[in-house]
Amino acid sequence: MRMADEQPTSIWLQPERQERSGPGRRPGYSREQITRAAVQIADAEGVEAATMRRIACELGTGAMSLYRYVPRRDDLFDLMIDLAMSEIELPGSPSGDWRSDLALLADQVRAVGLRHPWLITLLTSRPTLGPSLLRVHEFALGALDGLGLDIDDIAGLVDMLNDYVHSAIRREIGWLEEARRTGLDPERWKRDYIGPYVREVVASGAFPLFSRSVTDSRTAHLAPEERFRHGLDRILDAIAALVTSLRRR
Amino acid sequence: MRMADEQPTSIWLQPERQERSGPGRRPGYSREQITRAAVQIADAEGVEAATMRRIACELGTGAMSLYRYVPRRDDLFDLMIDLAMSEIELPGSPSGDWRSDLALLADQVRAVGLRHPWLITLLTSRPTLGPSLLRVHEFALGALDGLGLDIDDIAGLVDMLNDYVHSAIRREIGWLEEARRTGLDPERWKRDYIGPYVREVVASGAFPLFSRSVTDSRTAHLAPEERFRHGLDRILDAIAALVTSLRRR
DNA sequence: AACCATTCAGGTACCATGTACGCAAATGAG
DNA sequence: CTCATTTGCGTACATGGTACCTGAATGGTT
Numbered sequence: 001m002r003m004a005d006e007q008p009t010s011i012w013l014q015p016e017r018q019e020r021s022g023p024g025r026r027p028g029y030s031r032e033q034i035t036r037a038a039v040q041i042a043d044a045e046g047v048e049a050a051t052m053r054r055i056a057c058e059l060g061t062g063a064m065s066l067y068r069y070v071p072r073r074d075d076l077f078d079l080m081i082d083l084a085m086s087e088i089e090l091p092g093s094p095s096g097d098w099r100s101d102l103a104l105l106a107d108q109v110r111a112v113g114l115r116h117p118w119l120i121t122l123l124t125s126r127p128t129l130g131p132s133l134l135r136v137h138e139f140a141l142g143a144l145d146g147l148g149l150d151i152d153d154i155a156g157l158v159d160m161l162n163d164y165v166h167s168a169i170r171r172e173i174g175w176l177e178e179a180r181r182t183g184l185d186p187e188r189w190k191r192d193y194i195g196p197y198v199r200e201v202v203a204s205g206a207f208p209l210f211s212r213s214v215t216d217s218r219t220a221h222l223a224p225e226e227r228f229r230h231g232l233d234r235i236l237d238a239i240a241a242l243v244t245s246l247r248r249r
Numbered sequence: 250m251r252m253a254d255e256q257p258t259s260i261w262l263q264p265e266r267q268e269r270s271g272p273g274r275r276p277g278y279s280r281e282q283i284t285r286a287a288v289q290i291a292d293a294e295g296v297e298a299a300t301m302r303r304i305a306c307e308l309g310t311g312a313m314s315l316y317r318y319v320p321r322r323d324d325l326f327d328l329m330i331d332l333a334m335s336e337i338e339l340p341g342s343p344s345g346d347w348r349s350d351l352a353l354l355a356d357q358v359r360a361v362g363l364r365h366p367w368l369i370t371l372l373t374s375r376p377t378l379g380p381s382l383l384r385v386h387e388f389a390l391g392a393l394d395g396l397g398l399d400i401d402d403i404a405g406l407v408d409m410l411n412d413y414v415h416s417a418i419r420r421e422i423g424w425l426e427e428a429r430r431t432g433l434d435p436e437r438w439k440r441d442y443i444g445p446y447v448r449e450v451v452a453s454g455a456f457p458l459f460s461r462s463v464t465d466s467r468t469a470h471l472a473p474e475e476r477f478r479h480g481l482d483r484i485l486d487a488i489a490a491l492v493t494s495l496r497r498r
Numbered sequence: 499a500a501c502c503a504t505t506c507a508g509g510t511a512c513c514a515t516g517t518a519c520g521c522a523a524a525t526g527a528g
Numbered sequence: 529c530t531c532a533t534t535t536g537c538g539t540a541c542a543t544g545g546t547a548c549c550t551g552a553a554t555g556g557t558t
Contacts, residue, residue, distance in 0.1 A: 010446045017534090024534030025524040051515065062537040064517075073516065121374055124416075127423040129446070134456050141458035155462040156480060160487070163412035167373075174376040197259045197378070207383050209390035213404045231405060234491060238409070241490035242483060266505095273505030274553040300544065311508035313546075322545065499558100506553075515544075524535075 011075040012130060029059060031069050035079040039116065042080065046180060047118035050080075077122050082130030084116045090136065094143040099236055101143035105136070106165050106232050113169040117177055120169050144239075148247045157239050164235045172224050260324040261379060278308060280318050284328040288365065291329065295429060296367035299329075326371050331379030333365045339385065343392040348485055350392035354385070355414050355481050362418040366426055369418050397496045406488050413484045421473050 016031045037058045042050040052073060053063040070076050088108045094101045113120050123133075140158045149157075179189035202211040214220075219227050265280045286307045290299040301322060305312040319325050337357045343350045362369050389407045398406075428438035451460040463469075468476050 009442055013446050013449070021526085022534085023524095023526045023532065025536080027535065029535095052517080053515080056537090063515095064519095064537050064539095065535080067517070068535060068537095124373060124419065125370055127427060127443075129450070134450065134459060138456045138459050141462065145458060150467070151458070151461045151465050152468045154458070155466075156483060159416065159480075160413065160484070163416045164409065167408065167412045167415075170373065178376060193258055194376075197262050200262070201378070201383065207387045209394060209400070209403070210383060210387050212400045213390065216400050217404075218399070219401045231408075234405060235409070237494065238487035238491055241494075242487055245486065245490075270555085271505085272503060272555045272557095274507080276506065278506095301546080302544080305508090313509080313548095314507050316546070317506060501558080502554105502556090504554085504556105507551090508549100509551105510547105510549085512547080513545095516542095518541085519539085521538090522536085525531105525533085527532090528530085 011071065011078050014071065016069065027068070029061070029065070029069060031079060032083070034059065034066055034069055035076065035083050038076055039080050039083055042118045043116055046177075047122065048181075050076075074126070077126065078128045078130060081119065081122050081128055082132045084112055084119045085130065085132035085136055087112050087115070088132070088136055090139050094139060094145075098143040098147070099240070102140065102161055102236060102239070103232065105140055105143070106161065106228075109136075109162075109165050110169055110172075110228055113166075114173065117173050120166050120173070121177075124166055144243070147243055149243065150246070153242075153246050157242060160239065161235060164231060168228055168231055172228070260320065260327050263320065265318065276317070278310070278314070278318060280328060281332070283308065283315055283318055284325065284332050287325055288329050288332055291367045292365055295426075296371065297430075299325075323375075326375065327377045327379060330368065330371055330377055331381045333361055333368045334379065334381035334385055336361050336364075337381070337385055339388050343388065343394075347392045347396065348489070351389065351410055351485060351488070352481065354389055354392070355410065355477075358385075358411075358414050359418055359477055362415075363422070366422050369415050369422070370426075373415055393492070396492055398492065399495070402491075402495050406491060409488065410484060413480060417477055417480055421477070 017027065034055060038050045038055050041054055041058060052066055055076075056063040056066055066076075070079070088105075090105065090108065137158070140161065141154055144154045144157055175190060175194065176186055179186045179193070198214060201207060202214060205211070219230060222230070266276065283304060287299045287304050290303055290307060301315055302312045304325075305315055315325075319328070337354075339354065339357065386407070389410065390403055393403045393406055424439060424443065425435050428435040428442070447463060450456060451463060454460070468479060471479070
């Protein structure tokens with residue numbers, strides 16, 4: 001008799017070993033417990049700190065024990081992504097007002113993206129399709145369903161929204177994360193690291209429009225949440241315009 | 250007398266040591282040469298294969314020699330990004346037809362993104378602002394300048410385009426890269442890795458709209474380039490709609 | 499021409515990481 | 529009680545970034 005054999009397949013097809021009634025020692029941990037520890041470490045010290053040894057240490061066990069629950073480290077990333085996405089709270093089904101549904105979704109994704117600064121980077125780095133992600137995606141698709149649109153068009157519009165939300169969050173986190181990674185405090189980093197360079201670029205006069213976008217920006221002084229809202233409204237406007245123009249076909 | 254001291258600052262503020270006329274051995278390599286080797290390796294075997302040792306080996310030298318030219322490995326990533334972006338060919342200034350200018354830009358970015366499958370992942374993982382990236386960005390901003398729009402609005406629209414282009418390229422590459430990373434050939438991988446899972450999700454009936462987006466997709470059968478064009482036209486439509494609505498304010 | 503401060507090349511070494519392997523401990527069926 | 533089975537996890541190895549150090553090359557100065 002051979003064991004599971006760990007085929008190179010998606011982790012979503014390799015369910016956790018569930019309760020059985022045969023012989024053998026009982027598992028002392030669980031995927032969820034391990035994933036939760038990994039998320040906690042990644043939140044506090046960055047995703048690069050969530051090493052197998054560190055996670056195991058947090059659980060009071062040895063590194064190799066984790067491999068009884070997770071095939072590879074990369075699969076743990078998928079689990080982390082899905083655990084984070086599971087925090088998103090949405091009504092069971094869309095309300096019928098697609099604009100407010102999508103705005104709600106965007107706010108939720110932003111909240112979870114800020115709570116777990118590693119999430120968006122991981123999510124957009126690897127193509128994963130965990131159950132929680134599917135649930136959220138399904139809600140988004142549902143919000144635009146019933147408007148007389150093609151499923152391809154619906155999916156395209158949802159992608160458009162996601163693209164904005166993800167990159168807006170990235171912009172909001174970007175510098176903060178980079179500062180943490182280099183170990184400097186954010187304020188100092190902005191002044192000493194990115195600041196002088198941008199200032200030099202502006203002073204050089206070689207990129208006048210980029211310079212204006214830095215110098216003359218009105219939205220730069222807004223609170224982050226306001227800026228997010230502002231861009232979101234724009235994207236929803238664009239979606240609204242496309243909804244009417246696509247429906248007319 | 251002390252040397253450059255390698256402050257933790259942006260690599261764009263630490264120019265390469267240029268030709269001087271003092272004493273001391275002449276440098277045998279250059280940043281560009283090293284970056285070019287790194288790009289070549291990353292193109293052929295993935296970015297994770299572009300290790301310091303491997304790059305040095307390619308140049309016929311030792312790993313530590315590279316540190317005379319590049320402060321840290323991460324900075325090499327910034328250099329790689331900018332070298333790739335420098336391949337983008339654009340007219341000196343926008344033509345006045347913003348739609349064709351942005352379409353040209355999108356096609357160029359797609360081409361370079363496919364040629365260097367690691368580019369988009371790196372680009373969207375770290376906030377970098379090399380000269381070539383600035384040049385491309387400036388062109389994009391310029392395409393929308395002079396239409397009576399706010400600089401913030403222009404930047405927002407450019408971001409919107411970039412978001413689409415990047416995520417479309419990621420979708421186009423995603424599976425291929427993942428397949429290469431796990432060492433399987435792409436066809437087999439699609440059938441054995443992602444295929445069964447998606448099939449199971451569809452069969453479960455739990456996510457009907459997602460299932461339809463997989464099953465009933467018409468664009469899935471298009472050539473990749475056609476799909477990219479299709480989505481791009483949609484984004485440009487959205488930008489057009491926003492241009493008129495924002496101008497009216 | 500001889501010397502020397504300066505700079506580069508790169509070997510050695512250290513530490514951290516993912517993970518293959520193997521063995522001992524735990525567990526319940528017979 | 530015995531034993532097949534499963535978990536816990538220490539050990540070990542390959543590979544990675546990079547600090548440090550020695551020796552070689554170089555051109556100005558004496």
